[in-house]
Every structure is written in C-alpha cells, then in structure tokens.
Amino acid sequence: MPQNNYTTKKICRRTQGGTASRIKLIAMKISLWRRSYTVMTTFCLLGLTTASRPEMSADVELRVGIVQRFGDNPKQQLQIEPTKGDRLRVEFLKGNQQQTLVTANPIKLEVSMQPLAQPKIEEQVVLGTYRTYEIAEDSAQKFRAQGIEVEIAQPERWQVWAKRDVYNTPLLRRLLLESVRATNNKMAYVDTKVLQQVPEVSWIVDGKRYSRDRLEISSSKNLIRVNQGNKPGNARLYPGRIELQPNAYGTYTLVNEVPLETYLRGVVPYEIGTTAPKAALEVQAIIARTYALRNLRRFAIDEYQLCADTHCQVYYGLSGVTTATDRAIVATRSMVLTYKNELIDALYSSTTGGVTASFSDVWNGEDRPYLQPVVDAPGNIWNLATQNLADEKNFQQFIKLNKGFNESEWDVFRWRRESKIEDIAKGLQKFLKVKKSPYANFQTIKSMKIVERSRSGRILKLAVDTDIGTFYLHKDEVRSAFFAPVSTLFYLEPLSKLDKDKLDESKSDNDKSDKSKSDKSKSDNDKSNKDKLDKSKSDKDKSDNNESDNDKSELWGYAFIGGGLGHGVGLSQTGAQNLAKLGWSSAKILEFYYPQTQIKVLNNTIKLETN
Numbered sequence: 001m002p003q004n005n006y007t008t009k010k011i012c013r014r015t016q017g018g019t020a021s022r023i024k025l026i027a028m029k030i031s032l033w034r035r036s037y038t039v040m041t042t043f044c045l046l047g048l049t050t051a052s053r054p055e056m057s058a059d060v061e062l063r064v065g066i067v068q069r070f071g072d073n074p075k076q077q078l079q080i081e082p083t084k085g086d087r088l089r090v091e092f093l094k095g096n097q098q099q100t101l102v103t104a105n106p107i108k109l110e111v112s113m114q115p116l117a118q119p120k121i122e123e124q125v126v127l128g129t130y131r132t133y134e135i136a137e138d139s140a141q142k143f144r145a146q147g148i149e150v151e152i153a154q155p156e157r158w159q160v161w162a163k164r165d166v167y168n169t170p171l172l173r174r175l176l177l178e179s180v181r182a183t184n185n186k187m188a189y190v191d192t193k194v195l196q197q198v199p200e201v202s203w204i205v206d207g208k209r210y211s212r213d214r215l216e217i218s219s220s221k222n223l224i225r226v227n228q229g230n231k232p233g234n235a236r237l238y239p240g241r242i243e244l245q246p247n248a249y250g251t252y253t254l255v256n257e258v259p260l261e262t263y264l265r266g267v268v269p270y271e272i273g274t275t276a277p278k279a280a281l282e283v284q285a286i287i288a289r290t291y292a293l294r295n296l297r298r299f300a301i302d303e304y305q306l307c308a309d310t311h312c313q314v315y316y317g318l319s320g321v322t323t324a325t326d327r328a329i330v331a332t333r334s335m336v337l338t339y340k341n342e343l344i345d346a347l348y349s350s351t352t353g354g355v356t357a358s359f360s361d362v363w364n365g366e367d368r369p370y371l372q373p374v375v376d377a378p379g380n381i382w383n384l385a386t387q388n389l390a391d392e393k394n395f396q397q398f399i400k401l402n403k404g405f406n407e408s409e410w411d412v413f414r415w416r417r418e419s420k421i422e423d424i425a426k427g428l429q430k431f432l433k434v435k436k437s438p439y440a441n442f443q444t445i446k447s448m449k450i451v452e453r454s455r456s457g458r459i460l461k462l463a464v465d466t467d468i469g470t471f472y473l474h475k476d477e478v479r480s481a482f483f484a485p486v487s488t489l490f491y492l493e494p495l496s497k498l499d500k501d502k503l504d505e506s507k508s509d510n511d512k513s514d515k516s517k518s519d520k521s522k523s524d525n526d527k528s529n530k531d532k533l534d535k536s537k538s539d540k541d542k543s544d545n546n547e548s549d550n551d552k553s554e555l556w557g558y559a560f561i562g563g564g565l566g567h568g569v570g571l572s573q574t575g576a577q578n579l580a581k582l583g584w585s586s587a588k589i590l591e592f593y594y595p596q597t598q599i600k601v602l603n604n605t606i607k608l609e610t611n
Contacts, residue, residue, distance in 0.1 A: 059259035062292060063304040064315055066238065067228065068154075071111040071199035071251035078109040078254065080217055080242060081225035081235060088224070090205060092215040103206050107217065109244065111252075114200040122250070123192040125162035125173050127180060129435055131480045132567075133158050133298055133311065138365035146183075148176070151301045154311070155249045157434060161301075187436050201244065201252050213252065217242040223318070226254065238266075238317040247302040255304045256317075264288055264329045267313050269320040272573050277580035280573075281328035283589050286599065287571060288313055290336040290346040293608055334602045337590060339370050342607040344597055348571040351412055352376045353489040353564025354398065354405045355389065356593065361458040362476045362488065362567045370594045373456035376575045377405045378582055389457030392450070396491055398457060399563055406575035412565040417484040418495065420557040421445055424482065428464065431481040432471075442466035448492055448558060458568070459488045476567060482560070490562025497556045570594065 070076060082088045082104060090101040127143055127150065130136040136158040143150045149163040167173050173190055180188045202211045217224060218241045226242065227235035240258035247253045258266075264285055272284040291313060296305045298312065308315040337344050345359070345368050359371045373389075375382045381404045389395045399414065407413040425445050432440035444467045451472070452461040462473045473481050478488050571593040579589050587599060600606060 059261055060293070061240075061257060061259055062263050062296075062306060064256045064258060064263065064306045064308055065253045065299060065302065065304045066226065066236075066256045066308045066315070066317075067254035068302075068307055069247065069249060069251045070109070070244075070254055071201065074111055074113050074199065076111060076228075077230070079227040079235070080107040080109065081227065082106075082219055083221055083223045083225065083237070086219050086221045086223070089218045089220075090215055091218075092210070092212045094212075101205050105206055108204045109201060110203070111199045111201050113197045115197045116195060120195040120198075121192065122195055123170070123173065123190055124164055125167060125176055125180075125188065126191050127160045127162060127185070127188045129187065130158045130160075131476055132363065134359075134363040134365065135476065136160050138363065141365075148180070152298075153248055153301050154299070186438065189436055195250075199251055203244075213244075213246050215244050217244075226317075236317040237319045245303060253302055253304060256308075260289065260292060261329060261333060262318075263292065263315065265321045265326060266315045266317045267292075268325045268329060269322060270314040270316050272577070274320070274322045274325055276577050278324070278328065279580035279584060279586045279589060280577045281325055282332050282586035283571065283576050283580075284573070285325075285329045285332045286335050286337055286586065286590065287346040287348055289332070289602075290343050291348075293336065293602075294343045294345060296608070332586070335599050336602050336606065337594060337597050338600045338606060339368070339594075339597050341600075341605060344368070344370055344594060345570075346594075347371065347567070347569040348573060348593075349564075349566030349568055350572070351407050351410055351564045351566065351574045352568040352572040353413065353487055353562065354401070354407065355382075355384070355456050355489070355568070356570065356572070357456045357458050357489075357568040358454065359569055361454040361456050361460070362569055364475070370597050371569055372595065373454075374593065374595070376407065376572055378579060378584075379404060381405070384455065388455055390453045390455050392453070392491070395453060395457045399489075399491065399561060406572060406578040407564075410574050412486065412563075414563045415486070416559055416561045418557060418559045419482070419484045421555055422557075424448075424484075424557060427483045428481055431477075437471070439466065439468065439471040442468045447494070447555075450492060456568070457489055459490070485560045485562060487562060487564040487566060487568060489564050489568060490560045493559040493561060495556045495559055496553050498553060 067078065070078060080088065087102050087104045088107060090103070090107065092099050127148075128136070128139050130139065133152065133154075136152050140150045140152055140160045143160060149166045150160050151163050153159045153161050162173065162176055167176050177188055177190055200211065201213060202209050203215065204210075222239055222241075224238050224240075224242050225235040226238055238256050238258070239262045240256055243255045243257065244252055245255060267288045268281060268284050271288060272280060276284070292306060295312065299305060299307065306312045306315070337346055347359070354376050356371075356374045356376060358367055358373060359365065360367045361373075373384055375384060381401070382398060387394045387398075389398055402408055402414060405413065425442075428445070429440055429442070432442075446465040446467070448465070449463045450459055450461075451463050452459075454460050458475070459473075459478050460475060462478055464471055464473065476488065479485060571590075576589050576593070579592065580586075584592075590597065590599065
C-alpha cells in the first residue's frame with residue numbers, strides 16, 4: 001500500500017474520537033467502493049488475495065482484535081511469520097523517530113512482568129457487569145440519560161465503566177459511586193488495584209530484542225502468519241496488516257487491519273461451515289457484512305472495532321477459505337440487510353430450538369420490529385397466535401415436539417441435563433460474586449421456579465429461593481448463572497434422590513438393551529422409564545413415615561429440559577441450511593428470519609449505526 005494512504009489512515013485513527021472519524025471515512029469510501037465493483041468482482045472470482053487488488057484502498061477497512069489480551073499470562077508468546085518468499089516490515093517509534101526493520105525471519109513477541117519503582121494505584125468505577133455487549137450497551141444508554149459519561153469495556157465479562165478521563169480523581173469516583181448507589185444501584189463499585197508490577201512486551205527480530213508497546217507489521221504480499229503457540233501447524237494466515245497496541249486493561253491487543261470483503265473470507269467458513277448450501281452461504285455473507293458494519297463501536301475503549309470470537313463473529317483469517325465460500329461473498333458483494341434504510345441488528349445463532357426469540361426476550365432495550373418470534377420450520381406445525389409459549393402448559397407441549405422443524409436432526413435441538421443442587425448452588429454463587437450481588441453469600445437453595453416467559457417461550461424471570469431470601473434471574477443472565485442449560489428455552493423438573501435413583505436405573509437398563517431395536521421398542525423403553533418414574537413418585541408418597549424414604553424424598557437437584565443452543569434471536573444457521581436444501585433462495589431465507597427487511601447495496605444513504 002502506498003505510504004501516503006497508510007499515513008492518512010493512521011492520522012485519522014489516532015485523533016480524538018477516532019471511531020466516529022472512521023465511520024465518516026467509511027461513508028465517504030462507499031461510493032468509491034461501488035465504482036470498483038466490476039473490477040473487484042473479477043479479481044475475487046479468480047481467487048486472488050489482497051496483494052493482487054490495487055482497488056483495495058476503496059474497500060472499507062476494519063480493525064479486528066485477533067489476540068485481545070496478550071499478557072494476561074506472562075508465559076504467553078506470539079510468533080509473527082512471513083509467508084514463503086516474503087519479508088516482514090516492522091515499524092515503531094524510537095523517541096520521536098520512526099524506525100523501520102525488514103526481515104525474512106519470524107518475529108517473536110514475549111511478555112515479562114516488570115516491577116515498578118513505586119506501587120501504582122489503578123481504579124475505575126464499574127457501574128455494572130453483564131453477560132453480553134447488548135445488555136451493557138442498553139445499560140450505558142441509561143447511564144448517559146442520567147448525565148453520567150460512560151464507556152463499555154470487556155476486561156473479561158462486559159462492563160460499563162464511568163469514563164476514566166472524566167472521573168479522573170479518587171474524590172470524583174467516590175462521589176459518583178455514592179450518587180449511583182443512592183438510585184438503588186447496588187451492583188456499582190470502585191475497582192481498585194495496587195500494582196507492584198506490570199506486563200511489558202518485547203520482541204525479537206533477527207536475534208535482537210526490542211521493547212516498545214506499539215509496533216506495526218506489514219508485508220509486500222499483504223499476508224502474515226500469526227502463531228499463538230509453539231507448534232508450526234497452529235499458525236493462522238491473516239490478510240492486511242498487524243498492529244500491537246496497549247489496551248485498557250494493562251495488557252496488549254494484536255489488531256488485524258483488514259478490508260471488509262477480505263474479512264468476510266475469514267468469517268463465513270468458520271461461522272456456517274464450508275459445505276453449507278449455496279443460498280445459506282450467501283445468507284451468512286450478507287448478515288456477517290451487516291453485523292460488522294453495525295458494530296464498529298464495540299471496542300472503542302481499546303481503539304479497535306471487532307473481536308474474533310463469538311462475542312462478535314468468529315474470524316480466523318484466510319487459512320480456511322474455499323471456492324464455495326469465496327463465491328458466496330463475491331455474489332453478495334456490498335449487499336447488506338436494512339430496515340427503513342438502516343442497517344439491521346443482524347443477530348444470529350447456531351440454533352433456535354424451534355422458535356426464534358424477540359430482541360427483548362433475551363436483552364434489555366427496545367424491540368426490533370424485524371426480530372420477532374418465528375416458528376423455525378418450513379411448514380405450519382405450531383400457531384403462536386393461538387398457542388402462546390408464554391403459557392407453561394403450551395411451552396412444555398412444544399418442547400416435546402421433535403419432527404418437522406428445520407433443526408429436528410440437530411444434536412442440540414432437544415436436550416435434557418440434570419444437575420445436583422450442590423452444583424447448581426456453586427454455579428450461582430460464582431455468578432453472583434462476579435455481579436457483586438448481596439445474595440452471593442447464600443448457602444442452600446430451597447427451590448427454583450420459572451416466574452415469567454415470553455411469547456417465544458424464553459425465560460424472562462426465574463426465582464431462586466435460598467436460606468437468605470429469594471433473588472431473581474432475568475433473561476439471558478440465566479445462561480450465565482447455570483452450567484447446565486445452553487439456552488433460555490427450557491423448563492425445570494425437580495428431582496428427589498429417589499427420582500434420580502430410578503432414572504439412573506432406567507438408563508442403565510436401556511444401555512444394556514440391544515442398540516438395533518426398532519423405534520417401537522425404543523418407545524416402549526421410554527414408556528417404561530416414565531412408568532418407573534411415576535411409580536417411584538407414588539412409592540415416595542406412600543413412605544412419608546419411613547426415615548430412609550424421607551431422606552430419599554429430599555431435593556437432589558433439577559432437570560433442565562429444553563432446546564436450542566445460544567440466544568435464538570434472528571437467523572438460525574442450522575435452519576438456514578435446511579431451508580437452502582429445500583430450495584429456498586437467500587432472499588427468501590432472510591425474509592423468513594428477518595421479516596420486513598430489505599437487501600440493499602451499501603451506499604451513502606444507508607445509516608450505519610443507531611447512535
């Protein structure tokens with residue numbers, strides 16, 4: 001890339017309000033991007049890399065954190081490698097002077113803990129801790145409405161911090177905390193750390209060690225390998241440039257600067273797979289492009305835009321690209337999904353469990369008109385208008401259905417997971433401690449009950465009665481609080497010790513049976529299991545006066561019985577593949593999962609973000 005373009009982008013990125021500047025820059029680039037469409041498509045169809053595309057400066061460039069917290073583990077190492085026949089160009093500042101090194105050898109990055117001459121106090125006001133960015137974002141908006149300046153962070157879980165450069169003294173931080181707690185926010189706290197040592201990064205080039213906390217690495221082919229371990233086969237191939245920079249948590253982030261369309265080549269294969277039908281691959285390309293552009297502010301606190309895991313979209317570079325996934329990206333180039341000329345919140349998950357969720361079923365915030373419950377099946381097998389899944393009886397009847405859904409053949413479409421009450425308690429205590437909840441000190445669980453469901457059957461409110469009182473879990477935090485369920489689409493079944501013994505006995509009998517028995521035989525076994533369980537409950541009721549049976553009637557734990565994996569909002573990747581196999585087009589699949597939306601070619605008039 002020409003030096004003048006490179007310098008211009010760096011100046012834009014490092015000015016105050018850099019994320020907003022980049023969004024404006026993206027808007028200006030879109031018209032240029034469309035002009036180069038024909039030429040770019042030709043190059044992509046030939047399967048060429050970014051090195052062969054002179055029009056790349058017209059593409060939207062993203063900053064993706066591919067190693068987010070390098071230095072959390074002092075033993076962690078990174079190796080940056082050129083591809084065969086290429087060389088790495090390393091740029092860094094020494095004083096006020098720009099330094100450049102060129103090498104054909106790998107660059108090894110290491111971290112060591114350096115003692116400080118004097119202890120350093122580092123603190124921030126944590127206003128809340130959340131499972132997902134969506135909940136943190138909604139909370140941040142509410143704090144802003146109260147006049148509190150905030151920023152969203154992800155040291156491990158998502159958090160909302162009082163803006164550090166505004167609340168920059170111990171007195172201001174504590175006055176704010178007092179004010180926030182007066183509004184009944186008991187989760188806020190000042191996170192204070194006394195640092196005796198800090199991680200310091202160094203890197204080795206051609207046998208010489210350098211210590212700088214920022215460096216930029218590029219190559220003439222625009223291809224760089226990054227190895228997070230010691231095994232050569234673990235290296236991933238990334239397009240574009242690599243930067244090492246400090247983050248907000250005292251460690252470092254390795255950022256990949258990559259054009260949007262090339263970024264998609266590293267997302268689509270890993271999100272939906274390389275063998276998915278053509279229409280499903282095209283759908284994935286469109287929603288991945290939309291999702292990326294909609295979420296550019298996600299990591300503003302750390303001066304990059306997206307992560308490379310499931311907190312954003314899985315992005316593993318170019319090692320897994322295929323002709324099929326590349327063709328889907330080319331066929332949909334520049335296409336995004338919109339609602340009233342604004343990029344939609346293009347949420348998706350691997351499965352829905354048979355019914356998609358509304359945005360507000362899972363997270364706080366305003367509902368999206370295009371994210372509403374949809375029965376995830378090609379035919380009419382359940383009517384939500386007349387059989388609302390907020391009703392517990394309807395919900396349990398729905399969960400017992402297995403056939404006719406897009407995901408019916410998928411392993412996690414339906415599941416049953418049993419947990420001892422002691423294990424449930426440990427998980428809840430850990431969750432509540434992270435949230436700084438006063439209920440974290442409970443010792444025993446007396447009972448659990450689902451209090452409220454949404455129209456899609458998702459749990460909105462779950463009560464946990466303990467020895468120190470009753471607390472409530474809401475929406476998606478249910479998945480964080482329990483180890484067993486992998487979605488919020490489930491119901492609870494209390495199990496006594498006697499129930500558990502009988503169920504284990506039934507499972508043992510089934511395991512010993514001939515695996516080649518017919519479906520009828522399996523049905524008989526299932527009925528037998530149910531009969532044994534019913535009998536055990538009857539026996540338990542008849543033995544109230546027997547001390548041993550009384551012990552066995554005590555609560556052993558709970559069975560979590562449900563369906564789906566993930567939040568279930570928007571498109572099901574599994575469902576999309578089934579619909580594509582049935583002959584549905586990519587446009588029809590998108591209309592099914594995101595009603596009232598339109599596919600548009602990205603242009604200057606489309607609103608990129610909601611705020």
